[in-house]
Amino acid sequence: MKATAIANANIALIKYWGKRDPELFLPYNSSISLTLNGLNTTTTVEFGGYDQDIFILDGQGIKEGKELEKLVRHLNLIRKIARVSEKAKIISRNNFPRAAGLASSASGFAAFTFAATEALGMSLDSKELSIISRQGSGSATRSCLGGFVEWTKGKKQDGTDSYAEQIALPEHWPNFRMLATIVSTKAKKVSSRVGMAQTIETSPMYSAWLDTIEQDLENVRQGILNKDIGLVGKTAEANCLKMHATMITTVPSIIYWMPATLEIIHSVLEWREKGLECYFTIDAGAQVKIICLEDKVSELTQKLENLGGVKKVIVCKPGQGPKLIKEHLF
Numbered sequence: 531m532k533a534t535a536i537a538n539a540n541i542a543l544i545k546y547w548g549k550r551d552p553e554l555f556l557p558y559n560s561s562i563s564l565t566l567n568g569l570n571t572t573t574t575v576e577f578g579g580y581d582q583d584i585f586i587l588d589g590q591g592i593k594e595g596k597e598l599e600k601l602v603r604h605l606n607l608i609r610k611i612a613r614v615s616e617k618a619k620i621i622s623r624n625n626f627p628r629a630a631g632l633a634s635s636a637s638g639f640a641a642f643t644f645a646a647t648e649a650l651g652m653s654l655d656s657k658e659l660s661i662i663s664r665q666g667s668g669s670a671t672r673s674c675l676g677g678f679v680e681w682t683k684g685k686k687q688d689g690t691d692s693y694a695e696q697i698a699l700p701e702h703w704p705n706f707r708m709l710a711t712i713v714s715t716k717a718k719k720v721s722s723r724v725g726m727a728q729t730i731e732t733s734p735m736y737s738a739w740l741d742t743i744e745q746d747l748e749n750v751r752q753g754i755l756n757k758d759i760g761l762v763g764k765t766a767e768a769n770c771l772k773m774h775a776t777m778i779t780t781v782p783s784i785i786y787w788m789p790a791t792l793e794i795i796h797s798v799l800e801w802r803e804k805g806l807e808c809y810f811t812i813d814a815g816a817q818v819k820i821i822c823l824e825d826k827v828s829e830l831t832q833k834l835e836n837l838g839g840v841k842k843v844i845v846c847k848p849g850q851g852p853k854l855i856k857e858h859l860f
């Protein structure tokens with residue numbers, strides 16, 4: 531009744547922004563990401579012998595608030611599917627800051643779902659795992675597989691066709707890199723869940739976002755298969771800017787960028803103009819992720835570290851899907 535899983539975070543090249551069904555976490559658009567080897571969550575789940583559910587994330591007991599609600603909701607979903615009622619203890623550890631735009635909910639819910647379903651003896655395949663993980667956090671769908679992953683939006687109302695599929699193994703493009711630059715470790719003010727709902731309701735740009743998404747998806751699929759960094763990078767950068775345009779034009783406006791975020795954007799554009807091939811992408815937070823190939827990493831890292839607002843640069847390679855490990859956290 532106990533299992534431990536480790537799952538990697540993922541960063542979207544084509545973003546998911548907006549739920550057509552907020553209960554089942556069904557998206558309006560498909561998305562494509564890279565599972566990263568550098569940023570992960572380890573989670574141990576044990577069922578049985580507890581009077582109440584216990585959640586400890588990064589050494590801190592979660593006893594109230596929205597975070598607890600989300601975790602209990604997800605645990606209840608897993609208990610319902612497995613037809614059990616036992617309470618559980620869950621201990622989870624990230625090797626990077628939570629809720630700061632580095633996709634901790636993706637690796638977090640993927641590791642939680644994998645460990646909990648294994649502790650209950652369910653042995654799910656990656657499709658089933660991604661369907662359940664999706665209902666904890668949309669982006670967690672894509673952390674259920676390694677390498678380059680597409681989360682197909684699906685059409686069905688019950689969500690059984692909205693899951694993750696692998697486009698290419700991590701070994702397909704081993705010199706692809708993402709540099710996660712940390713400019714702020716503060717939790718963001720507007721969660722992606724709330725932000726998406728407000729965007730759909732109020733941004734006049736939301737329909738334009740959906741209008742161009744299929745072409746962006748196709749370009750990035752082709753770019754990955756042909757290992758075309760220019761096509762992947764340019765499409766990902768433009769897609770990120772379109773998503774942020776919908777956020778900025780939400781009422782009230784959601785601006786995740788900080789001054790240091792803009793400093794990196796301008797620097798990337800300037801470096802690229804001078805021949806250093808790199809592109810940026812930004813999620814619902816202030817951090818900027820730089821897309822490049824391995825031979826540009828040392829020059830880019832040095833340049834990024836010289837910018838005033840950059841606290842840390844984490845170099846991420848294509849990573850594997852979630853794994854079970856024998857060393858439990860308790």
Ligand code: PMV
Pocket residue numbers: 541542544545546547561633635636667668669670722723813814
């Ligand atoms: O599923 P969430 O709540 O982690 O939302 C993810 C939203 C973005 O990170 C902005 C885009 C994405 O596809 O990961």
